[in-house]
Amino acid sequence: MEFLLDTIDLACIEKYAKALPVAGVTSNPSIVKKQGKIDFFNHMKQIRQIIGPSATLHIQLVGQTVSEMLDDAQTIFEQVGPETYVKVPTTLTGLEVIKKLKQAGHNVTATAIYTKLQGLLAISAGADYIAPYYNRMQNMGISAPEVIKEFADAIKSNDAQTEILAASFHNVDQITTALANGAQAVTVDPSLIATGLNHPAIQQAVNDFTNDWEGIFGTGQTITSLLK
Numbered sequence: 001m002e003f004l005l006d007t008i009d010l011a012c013i014e015k016y017a018k019a020l021p022v023a024g025v026t027s028n029p030s031i032v033k034k035q036g037k038i039d040f041f042n043h044m045k046q047i048r049q050i051i052g053p054s055a056t057l058h059i060q061l062v063g064q065t066v067s068e069m070l071d072d073a074q075t076i077f078e079q080v081g082p083e084t085y086v087k088v089p090t091t092l093t094g095l096e097v098i099k100k101l102k103q104a105g106h107n108v109t110a111t112a113i114y115t116k117l118q119g120l121l122a123i124s125a126g127a128d129y130i131a132p133y134y135n136r137m138q139n140m141g142i143s144a145p146e147v148i149k150e151f152a153d154a155i156k157s158n159d160a161q162t163e164i165l166a167a168s169f170h171n172v173d174q175i176t177t178a179l180a181n182g183a184q185a186v187t188v189d190p191s192l193i194a195t196g197l198n199h200p201a202i203q204q205a206v207n208d209f210t211n212d213w214e215g216i217f218g219t220g221q222t223i224t225s226l227l228k
């Protein structure tokens, strides 16, 4: 099970990578837009510095044609690192790019997946990750849990190496449901993780334990301070 951060906010990545078992960072042009006109390659290299060499970094191609996309991929490999996962929209053009990138041995994440057909074609093309857009599918009346389950079954029955990296989450239940239905990885805006951990019952339980402890041993006393 992998948790990735769906943001390129450096301070935010630093904060959450310190606390959580962050398996990687994902971005797309809309996520980049939130940060304004950044020094793109330098920014991505800073993310790599923060998350370390073993986490995965997923950067989306923006070229429109096969040749533009392959050029984009090459530029990303040269500027950010050959281990980068290039995110390719799962269109007919994108599938041709995925096929070529996989033939050349590169890491690929097939993205913008709304339908079963897109995901199955990307699995068959050998994509390392496929990124179904959970909330966007739900908005269109497509059952994201059902689609994810079908992808998980197809991966298993075909002995494929692809992992499901579910994306586009707008509430906590969507994250856990994606994982329960067979997604191996989820990419999440950190604010949603904060929401999930900020449940009042959680803080209430912590406060109750503190009060009970301090009722016996005194305010501010810790287990370690019992030795002093």
Ligand SMILES: O=C[C@H](O)COP(=O)(O)O
Pocket: 006, 026, 027, 028, 030, 133, 135, 136, 167, 168, 169, 187
């Ligand atoms: O990379 C894909 C994003 O997770 C899509 O999320 P969104 O539906 O909130 O734009």
